Amino acid sequence: MTAGGGHQVRLRVNGVTREAQVEPRATLAELLRTDLGLTGTHVGCEHGVCGVCTVVVDGRATRSCLMLAVQADGTEVTTVEGLTGVDGDLHPIQEAFAAEHGLQCGYCTPGILMALHALLAEDPGAGEDEIREVLGGQLCRCTGYQSILRSALCAAADVRAAAAEGER
Ligand code: FES
Ligand code: FES
Structure with missing residues (x-):
């Protein structure tokens, strides 16, 4: 803990080492949005139900409203900003959601x-059952679940095709 009562945390976010001083009660969502300016991560229920705050921490999908910022010290975090390539190219999952109209207001996206x-x-071989299970933990207030599922299946097919291409 520093003299000001905050804790210094150091983590990798979207491939870049970042540091911040955070309050002990601060969540990872607050660290990302307020301290690091990564407002692509949204906040809804703030108690682990809606999934809009999901980021990837050390390879696992994580509700950033439920994880304390101090717990993220030393981790590798990917946020939605990290999906886009350095040249601005959309990730295949983003392409699929754009092509298949997988969003309305976009808050849950x-x-x-x-x-x-x-x-x-x-x-990469995850099928419809696994995709439905993951989507079951993500709430969409616009209720566009059919187009979200269609987009997700399309994204999975694209990721599979890219993986197969890489194996050739
Ligand atoms: S804001 Fe984190 S689960 Fe709803
Ligand atoms: S697209 Fe509006 S909340 Fe899901």
Whole structure:
């Protein structure tokens, strides 16, 4: 703990080492949004139900409203900003959601993209059952679940095709 009562944390976010001084009660969502300016991660219920705050921490989809910022010290975090390539190219999951109209207001979208990203990174062969299970933990207030599922299936097919291409 520093003299000001905060804790110094150091973590890698989207491939870049970042540091901040945080209050002991601060969540990872607050650290990302307020201290690091990564407002692509949204906050809704703030108690682990809606999934809009989902980011990837050390390879696992994580509700950033439920994780303390101090717990993220030393971790590797990917947020929705990290999906886009350095040249601005959209990730295949983002492409699929754009092509298949997988969003309306877009508030739930970053969390859904990151939950799918974690699933498909761990299991590029994930099928509809696994995708439905992941989507079951992500709430969309616009209720566009059919187009979200269609987009997710399309994204999974694209990720599978890219993985197969890489094996050739
Ligand atoms: S804001 Fe984190 S789960 Fe709802
Ligand atoms: S697109 Fe509006 S909350 Fe999901």
